[in-house]
Every structure is written in C-alpha cells, then in structure tokens.
Amino acid sequence: MRNAPSRIERARQRAGGAKRALAIASAVAFMAGLLLVRTSHPGKAATKASSASKATSTSTAESTDSGSLNLGSGSITPAAVTSTPQAPVQVQVQTHVS
Numbered sequence: 001m002r003n004a005p006s007r008i009e010r011a012r013q014r015a016g017g018a019k020r021a022l023a024i025a026s027a028v029a030f031m032a033g034l035l036l037v038r039t040s041h042p043g044k045a046a047t048k049a050s051s052a053s054k055a056t057s058t059s060t061a062e063s064t065d066s067g068s069l070n071l072g073s074g075s076i077t078p079a080a081v082t083s084t085p086q087a088p089v090q091v092q093v094q095t096h097v098s
Contacts, residue, residue, distance in 0.1 A: 005013070
C-alpha cells in the first residue's frame with residue numbers, strides 16, 4: 001500500500017500542471033499574434049482574386065516577345081528633407097578633480 005503524496009509532491013504536481021498550461025497558453029497567444037499580423041499586413045489589403053489578376057496582367061504586359069523582362073524607365077527621386085539648423089555643441093572637459 002502506497003502512502004499519500006506529501007505536500008511537497010502535491011505542490012510539484014500543481015507547479016508542473018501550471019507550467020504546462022502556461023506553455024500551451026503562450027503558444028496559442030503567439031500563433032494568434034502571428035495570424036493577426038499576417039492578416040493586418042498592408043500588402044494583404046487587396047483581395048486575392050484582384051491581386052492575382054493584377055499580377056498576371058502586369059507580368060504579361062512587361063514581358064517582351066523574346067521572353068526577357070522589360071523593366072521600363074522608372075525614376076527614383078529623393079524624399080523632400082526639411083531640416084532645421086541646430087546650434088553648435090560645445091564640449092567641456094574637466095581635467096582636474098578637486
């Protein structure tokens with residue numbers, strides 16, 4: 001006949017159960033967060049059907065008869081940067097400690 005588990009053993013069992021429950025809850029929350037981020041990504045705003053048809057029409061319009069890709073004559077312009085002048089910084093170094 002086995003004796004009833006001690007208080008310490010029961011506490012260890014409860015702690016083990018709590019750790020498992022916390023691990024499961026953390027995994028579920030992590031997956032829910034990933035799903036939320038994936039669905040709220042700005043690139044996913046368009047419907048799948050419309051984005052697929054746009055991709056098909058774009059790729060056919062950009063390809064030439066020889067099968068090479070025509071990238072067009074795009075241009076890159078820098079963003080307008082407005083900067084306020086800053087006052088000069090004066091650094092003071094203390095060379096002797098009294």
